[in-house]
Amino acid sequence: MIKKIQDHLSEFIVPIIFLGLCAIGVIYSEQSPGFIINTIIERLGRNCFLVISLIIPVVAGIGLNFSIVLGAMAAQIGLIFAIDWGFAGIWGIVMAAALSTVFSVLFGYFVGLIFNRAKGREMVTGLITGFFANGIYQMVFLYGAGTFLTILTQDLLLPRGQNEAGETLYFGLQNTINLENVQYAIDDLIPLPAFINNALPDDIFLPIFPFVLIALACLFVVFFLKTKLGQEMKAMGHNQHISEISGIKVNRNRIIAIIISTIMAGYGQILFLQNIGTITTYNSHEYVGMFAIAALLVSGATVSKASVLNAIFGTFLFHTLFFTSPLAGKNIFGNVVLGEYFRVFVAYGVIAIALALHAWKTTRQNAIKAEEC
Amino acid sequence: MNQCKTFIKQLGFARGVIVAFTVLLFVLAFVKDLQMGQLISDCLSRFGRHGILVLSLLPFVKGGLGLNFGLPVGVLCGLVGVVFSINLNLAGYDGLAVALAVGGGLGIVIGLFYGWLLNKVKGQEMVVGTYVGFASVSFMCLAWMMLPFNNPTLVWSIAGKGLRMTIPMDDTYGRILDNLWSFTVGDIWVPTGLILSFLVACILVALFFKTRHGMAIIAAGQNEKFAIASSIKPNRTRLLATTLSTFLGAIGIVIYSQSYGFVQLYTAPLMIAFPIVACILIGGAGIRTATMFHVIFGCLVFQSLLTVALPVANEFIGGDITEAARIVISNGIILYALVGVGAQK
Amino acid sequence: MSQTEQTKNFLEFKNIKKNYYENAVLKDISFSVAAGEIHGLIGENGAGKSTLMNILFGMPVIHSTGGYEGEVLINGENKLITSPKNAIEHGIGMVHQEFMLIPELSIFENIKLNKELTKRYFFNAVLPKKLEILDIKKMRKEAQIALKKVGLTIDELLPVAGLPVGHMQFIEIAREIDNSKIKLLVFDEPTAVLAESEADRLLKTMKSLAKDLNIAILFISHRLDEIRKVCDRVSVLRDGELVGTFDHENLDIPKMAELMVGRNVDLTFKAREIKVECSGTPKLELRDFSVRMPGERVNNINLSVVKGEILGIAGLAGQGKIGIANGIAGLFPASGEVLIDGKSLRLNCPKTSLESGIGFLCEDRRGTGLLLDESIEDNIALTAMVVQKKFLKKGWLKPFQFMDQEGVTKRAEEIREIFNLNCTNVKQMTRRLSGGNQQKVCIGRVLTTNPSLLMVSEPTRGVDIGAKELILQKVLQINREEDTTVLFTSSELLELRSVCDRIAIIADGKVVAILPPDAPDRLFGLAMAGDIEDLNRELGDLKK
Known part of the structure; x- marks a missing residue:
């Protein structure tokens, strides 16, 4: 009995600790409840989709997909072109999503191929793939944009000195790109029904459509895992070898899982950026993978087990801590920066602990299996 | 000629391209009439500066643990050593010796912990190491702000608390090894002491691998079953390899900092592992194989490439591409090693 | 039941020959298995049993090494089985010695692994078949039917993990029976992991499968008493040759045993x-x-x-x-x-x-016996150096004693001499040596410890x-x-x-x-x- 309680406790120890940290953060941030609730809703709305995109590769046994960064890049490519071509409002979003899908499929396919060659170390490979792709992305947009990549809007480009004729040369994208044409296009698509709005306190704003999209993403994941393909992925996730012998095309399914994850990450990033309102061209995507993964893990999900509920609950916990910790840092230590460092430490620390615990458990299980034979 | 051919073959396609690219950049620099003496001096400095850090990866690979993306763990130990010695107002060789002793000692202690952890997560050392590295850098960010250092050269003057982002070492022991026995040939300035310190470290490590314990590390790294049958305990050799690697990482950053002339704290070491790992890979190492030659050759090629790329790129397209190019090359070569192409069979 | 003229042979091997490179592993094998018959197949390791099964299941290893000679007749027709999937289509199934079950999944999910049944919904009209939703109810029902056939009453929703070994074996069989086309089942040493009572139950199940479902069974075993209990006929293989086939009536165990191992010594x-x-x-x-x-x-x-x-x-x-x-x-x-x-x-x-x-030359030469990327001499010296502290130069601080390179080379040359080791020099990597020479290095290493x-x-x-x-x-x-x-x-x-x-x-x-x-x-x-x-x-x- 006691052992059972211990088992359950160890399963929930991460979320419990996190709940505690969040409580401290919320209390010491000394903000009004309205502000806190509002911020949590806003952050849940813009981050949850990205976290959900991680689930399918986890189920398929690939682990945490650190390469969702590529999906984020696809989304930014989509948004940049949609803006450049003059699309605005929800049509801008639709255009961006369409482009993002195309690039995501392409990127996901390549990442899938790479992962199939690096079986057993997908996670570190995914991380490096993200870094590598980031380098290529930077090169393309720093030099390609305005030279071999046609950009219609000159305002998007950097002025780079003058040529012999005295004309200003423009190439390379600006460091920040304004998304005011599409900002809140998703958030504000469906207005909150008046009776709900009236029922809510004045200082709380509830965007409906992002949550509709998140609900759809959750439904998609749940249904997908109930299909034949989903069942195959579950089986692969538990044991690749036996699945392969049973005739399941493991390598192909792994690529499909990564493609789906990359596409979803792209949509997630669009949802995120339309809320933020600007793209930091060369940085916006950089920490997408890390924050999404940390958010998933704080809910108690592991490298081999994650559900939709994990994604939602994890996003809630992680982002609550994330935005309260600088404020709390200021109130407790009189130092905002300390709080900022703290939240980064928490993100990395959670990932490190989760990875170590998982690897630890796997080695122990293997040892037990060898004993039993 | 034949030897040359087998060398190129061993190098593999990707590495060959990088070596060729480096040579091309040098030719371009020469054609564009850049200051070659200055460039070569810079190459030598950077080579010596990064040398021991690259060397620190060798025991890790040989011990069968893969690529040490957890390099920041050792680096942080070294940084503590440097900050400690500066805080005591120690200058010259005294300061350097204290930094090495404190940093190296801490490296051994922390290395033992790190090795213990890696023994628990066998098979996943690389990804766990990466995040342990990240987490410890961000943990030390908190520590740099809170540790009770009080020397005014170290501490933010306004707050009176928390270490500065970068700390100049001019008044303590900046470039002390670089200047030791340094001389100039033509336009080329040779930082003799720096390069000697690297080579001495290489020789010591090479000798270590010729002892009973060194051989045990190699045996267990290559084939655990073989090791067990010869009564070698793989967990112990792995612990030893990790500790040695962490220790060298700590020593490496002390040498690096004195040569660079600044101590860089906070998030500066966050990504340090990746270009360093790229060095040894460009030299021809893989996840499971590495030699002293790979360390020295790789460090020389990659650091030269990085040195010469910036001025050449400035001549042609603009300097900011070199940062992106550095990211592409270093992560590209790591990716290449991870997916196992070009690994020596 | 005994073989009568009317029962039709479901499977017949006719003059099967197979070479791996120059090595003949099957020499002119011919025998048949009838529907409803339990046919025993015995032989030492390396007698050719697994090669024969690889041919029957169309394993890639057969086709990539040049195929085989002779005919495999299924229902009297010559069929070339191209892949394991193809074998399943012909109604041939295998119950593996090691379990091919995924412990985390439930019993019915395992039985239906990659044979899942699906339902179509409106949104499936445009989607590929793989994206149809599973029909859990029907899957469970069919799984339960298959379980009944093998005589196992168990809740099909239970996960496989934690079930007794005997149950897993029956679930494996149920999975094969669940294939409605199944005509021939191969049991590869199925009782090796079972307790005696479980083994008895398994044999009974095999008998009822043959009798009630009219399935042909090929029973590979080395347990002669089990063979005697259930087999209608027994074939004995030795060194790739069929050295005898016995009917149930005149099973002569000692004779079979003799045939199995007997050679012109x-x-x-x-x-x-x-x-x-x-x-x-x-x-x-x-x-x-x-x-x-x-x-x-x-x-x-x-x-x-x-x-x-x-x-x-x-x-x-x-x-x-x-x-x-x-x-x-x-x-x-x-x-x-x-x-x-x-x-x-x-x-x-x-x-x-x-x-x-004690000096131990391990059977796992490439796995345990050698450091493939180190030189011959280092391989030979290593164990003695690590354990007995031989080949170390004296005079240094103990942990930092260096290897005595000359001594090591000398010893390696000795071994080279004694064993007629074929290598360019003793600094060569062992990976490049032939199997025989590698083995000599291994023996040299063991002998260097003076056991x-x-x-x-x-x-x-x-x-x-x-x-x-x-x-x-x-x-x-x-x-x-x-x-x-x-x-x-x-x-x-x-x-x-x-x-x-x-x-x-x-x-x-x-x-x-x-x-x-x-x-x-x-x-x-x-x-x-x-x-x-x-x-x-x-x-x-x-x-x-």
Whole structure:
């Protein structure tokens, strides 16, 4: 009995600790409840989709997909072109999503191929793939944009000195790109029904459509895992070898899982950026993978087990801590920066602990299996 | 000629391209009439500066643990050593010796912990190491702000608390090894002491691998079953390899900092592992194989490439591409090693 | 039931021949299996059973090595089975020896693995079939039907993890039966992992499957008593040849055993004097010795090896013969008592084992025996250096003593000389050597530790004939001239009979018999099959 309680406790120890940290953060941030609730809703709305995109590769046994960064890049490519071509409002979003899908499929396919060659170390490979792709992305947009990549809007480009004729040369994208044409296009698509709005306190704003999209993403994941393909992925996730012998095309399914994850990450990033309102061209995507993964893990999900509920609950916990910790840092230590460092430490620390615990458990299980034979 | 051919073959396609690219950049620099003496001096400095850090990866690979993306763990130990010695107002060789002793000692202690952890997560050392590295850098960010250092050269003057982002070492022991026995040939300035310190470290490590314990590390790294049958305990050799690697990482950053002339704290070491790992890979190492030659050759090629790329790129397209190019090359070569192409069979 | 004229053969092998490169592994095999028949297939390891099954299941390894000669007739038609999937389509299924079940999934999910049933919804109209939703109800129902057929009443929603081994075996069978087309089931040593009562139940199930569902069964086993209980006919393979087929009525177990192992024994070293009735002081004693080695378990054996003898250890694969030496060497968890020269040896510690003068040549040459990326000389010196601190230069601080390169090279040259090692020089990497030369390096490494008890496991496996002869000769020489006691484990009975003084036969993790090398074939055959009853009768006859 006691052992059972211990088992359950160890399963929930991460979320419990996190709940505690969040409580401290919320209390010491000394903000009004309205502000806190509002911020949590806003952050849940813009981050949850990205976290959900991680689930399918986890189920398929690939682990945490650190390469969702590529999906984020696809989304930014989509948004940049949609803006450049003059699309605005929800049509801008639709255009961006369409482009993002195309690039995501392409990127996901390549990442899938790479992962199939690096079986057993997908996670570190995914991380490096993200870094590598980031380098290529930077090169393309720093030099390609305005030279071999046609950009219609000159305002998007950097002025780079003058040529012999005295004309200003423009190439390379600006460091920040304004998304005011599409900002809140998703958030504000469906207005909150008046009776709900009236029922809510004045200082709380509830965007409906992002949550509709998140609900759809959750439904998609749940249904997908109930299909034949989903069942195959579950089986692969538990044991690749036996699945392969049973005739399941493991390598192909792994690529499909990564493609789906990359596409979803792209949509997630669009949802995120339309809320933020600007793209930091060369940085916006950089920490997408890390924050999404940390958010998933704080809910108690592991490298081999994650559900939709994990994604939602994890996003809630992680982002609550994330935005309260600088404020709390200021109130407790009189130092905002300390709080900022703290939240980064928490993100990395959670990932490190989760990875170590998982690897630890796997080695122990293997040892037990060898004993039993 | 034949030897040359087998060398190129061993190098593999990707590495060959990088070596060729480096040579091309040098030719371009020469054609564009850049200051070659200055460039070569810079190459030598950077080579010596990064040398021991690259060397620190060798025991890790040989011990069968893969690529040490957890390099920041050792680096942080070294940084503590440097900050400690500066805080005591120690200058010259005294300061350097204290930094090495404190940093190296801490490296051994922390290395033992790190090795213990890696023994628990066998098979996943690389990804766990990466995040342990990240987490410890961000943990030390908190520590740099809170540790009770009080020397005014170290501490933010306004707050009176928390270490500065970068700390100049001019008044303590900046470039002390670089200047030791340094001389100039033509336009080329040779930082003799720096390069000697690297080579001495290489020789010591090479000798270590010729002892009973060194051989045990190699045996267990290559084939655990073989090791067990010869009564070698793989967990112990792995612990030893990790500790040695962490220790060298700590020593490496002390040498690096004195040569660079600044101590860089906070998030500066966050990504340090990746270009360093790229060095040894460009030299021809893989996840499971590495030699002293790979360390020295790789460090020389990659650091030269990085040195010469910036001025050449400035001549042609603009300097900011070199940062992106550095990211592409270093992560590209790591990716290449991870997916196992070009690994020596 | 017996074979009658009317029953049609479901499967017939006709003049099957198969070569792997130059090596003939199947020579003109012909036999048939009828619907409703249980056909036993016996033979030593390497007799060709698995190659035959690989052909039947269209395994890629067959097609990538040039296919086979002869015909496989299914329902009287010549069929080329191209892939395992193709075999399933022809109604051929296999119950594996190791379980192909995913423990985390439930029983019905396992039975329906990659055969899932789906429902179509409106949104599936445009989606691929793979994206149809599973029909869990129907899957469970069909799984339950299949379970009933094998006589297992169990909740199909339970996860497989934690079920008793016997149940897993039945679930495996249920999975194959669930294929509605199933006509032939191959059972590959299905009782190896089962307890006796479970094995009995399995045999009963096999009988009812054959009778009630009219399924043809090919039963691969080495347990002759089980073969006798259930088989309608039995075929015996030896060295790729079909050496006999028996009907149920005239099953002659001793004859089958003899056929299984019997060869024209050419005792190469017959001239040597066999030390029969070795009764000197024991060098090595095992008391209630057990080893937990996966697939090669040793259960409470007692065995004594006399100083100066060569004791052979024989037995079929998976019976535990390999486990004994591995257990003594401390490579796999062992329990019980081991005495060396009358002194108790600390178990599970490779170090004390090496320090008490035990040298072990492991059967897993490339896995355990060699550092493939190091030089020949380093390989030869390493164990002696690490354990006995040989080849170290004196005078330095202890942990920093350097390797004595000259001494190492000298020793390597000696080994090269003695074993006629074929290499460019002793600094060559062992990866580049041929199997025989690699084995010589391994032996050289073991001998460099100067063992007083030498344990060799499969020393001639994968080694060319010349090297084989040399290795056997050296083992004999070391034993006779240096008085080293040898424990010689091998799957090749012939080789054991040509060098050993006594041969212990291991079956089911136990010592079944210790026989002199010149004992009759059928005794070896019966002992290896673990058929103690028949063995004792034969021994009794022999004494008379």
